[in-house]
Amino acid sequence: MEAVFSSKYYTFFQSDKERCFYIDFGQKVVRLSFCQLLALRQKVSNIRIEDHFDAELNTHGFEILALCNKEHLFVLNTLEIIDLKELLVGAFSMFEVSLSALV
Amino acid sequence: MKDIARQSLSIKVECMDLLNNQIKKEAHASATYLAMASWCDQNGFFTGAKFFYKQAEEEREHMMKIFQFVIDAGGNALSPEISGIPHEYSSIVDIFENALDHEISVTKSIHNIVMKARELGDLATEKFLDWFVLEQVEEENTIRDILDMIELTGIEGVGLQIIDGKINDWID
Numbered sequence: 001m002e003a004v005f006s007s008k009y010y011t012f013f014q015s016d017k018e019r020c021f022y023i024d025f026g027q028k029v030v031r032l033s034f035c036q037l038l039a040l041r042q043k044v045s046n047i048r049i050e051d052h053f054d055a056e057l058n059t060h061g062f063e064i065l066a067l068c069n070k071e072h073l074f075v076l077n078t079l080e081i082i083d084l085k086e087l088l089v090g091a092f093s094m095f096e097v098s099l100s101a102l103v
Numbered sequence: 104m105k106d107i108a109r110q111s112l113s114i115k116v117e118c119m120d121l122l123n124n125q126i127k128k129e130a131h132a133s134a135t136y137l138a139m140a141s142w143c144d145q146n147g148f149f150t151g152a153k154f155f156y157k158q159a160e161e162e163r164e165h166m167m168k169i170f171q172f173v174i175d176a177g178g179n180a181l182s183p184e185i186s187g188i189p190h191e192y193s194s195i196v197d198i199f200e201n202a203l204d205h206e207i208s209v210t211k212s213i214h215n216i217v218m219k220a221r222e223l224g225d226l227a228t229e230k231f232l233d234w235f236v237l238e239q240v241e242e243e244n245t246i247r248d249i250l251d252m253i254e255l256t257g258i259e260g261v262g263l264q265i266i267d268g269k270i271n272d273w274i275d
Contacts, residue, residue, distance in 0.1 A: 002104050016105045034111035038179035041116075095108035097116045 004094050007087040009080060023087070025074065036068045041088050044081070052078040112177040118228040119178040121216045122169050127183035128212055129166035132205055133159045138190045139198050148195055148263075150270045157274060158202075165235070172231050195266060196253055203246040210239040245273050 001015045001022060013022040021032045032040065043065060051057035063081050065074040076084065112119070140155035166183075173180040192198045213235045220228040252269055256262050 004104075014104060014107060016107070019105075019107055019110075021107070034108060034177075035179065037108075038112075038116075038119075042179060042181065092108070092116060095116075096106050097108045097112045097114070 005087060005090040007083045007090065009083045010087045012087055012091040021091075028072065030067055030072050032068060040067055041092065044084055044088055047081055047085075049078065049082060049085075052081070114173075114176040114178060114228050115220070115223045115225040116178075117223060118216065118220050118225045119173060119176070121219055122173050122178075122228070123181045125212055125216060126166050126169050126173070126181065127185070128209055129162050129169065130183040130185050131188070132209055133162035133166065134185050134188045135205060136162060136202070138188050139192070139202065142190065142192050142198060143195075146195075148267045148270075150267045150274070151195060151198070154270050154274050155198075155202075165238070176227065194258075195263065196250070196258070199246055199250050199253065203243065203250065206239065206242045206246055210243060213239060249273060 001013045003011055004014050004021075005012045009026060011024040013024070014020075015022065018031075021034070021037050023030050023032065047063055048057075052061045061078045063076050065076060066072070067074065108116075114122075136155045136159035140152045140159060143149070143151035143155060170180045189201075192201065213232060217229055217232050217236065220226075220232070249270060252272075253266050256266050256269065258266070
């Protein structure tokens, strides 16, 4: 297993042998297939961080994130969500399927 | 390190995002045409209704074509959420003018994806969209021709009845 990208709180790994990815969330390490990774990327990019600063749109400043077909459940605060966004952008930038990999 | 992401996905991830947005746009267009068909039916434009029912089906076919492409490329195709469909129109002219605006917006969106695919060197997405680029020329032309026919016929007297009958010329 090789570390691909790290953010402040999380680390993204790839396992060539298992052909999958791992995210170390600190209290838990989650295994993801590529499809599950795409689904996570979609969920996280859909989170409007601006809503966390609007008491009516997000009262408590938390997000509930269900991963890998509801196998895992995370409750993340604003800073953790920002960090997770950064992790996924950083990890995808290491892949050829991403825009920045072309540069 | 192997590039497992590339082995799993044949298109650029940014293009996949744009294609998912396009899926939503096509679904919105289909729902909008269905609302237009409903208006036509309720206001006695029965051929117009038939035209828009067919347009609604076509837009859904376009949506499914993109959906299937994203799946075939190994991507994450998203079933779209649709809201904000207008159901009120002031006239048959208003309906077709709105339909033309809608088609122009779809065309612009497709062109935007083509340009992005070109910029990223995503030849698969660019080639896939060739058909859509030409299809949009045809779609816009159809609505423009109907608007020309409405203008030539005029809406006075039996004009509206003639207009509704003539719309049949654009139903295959």
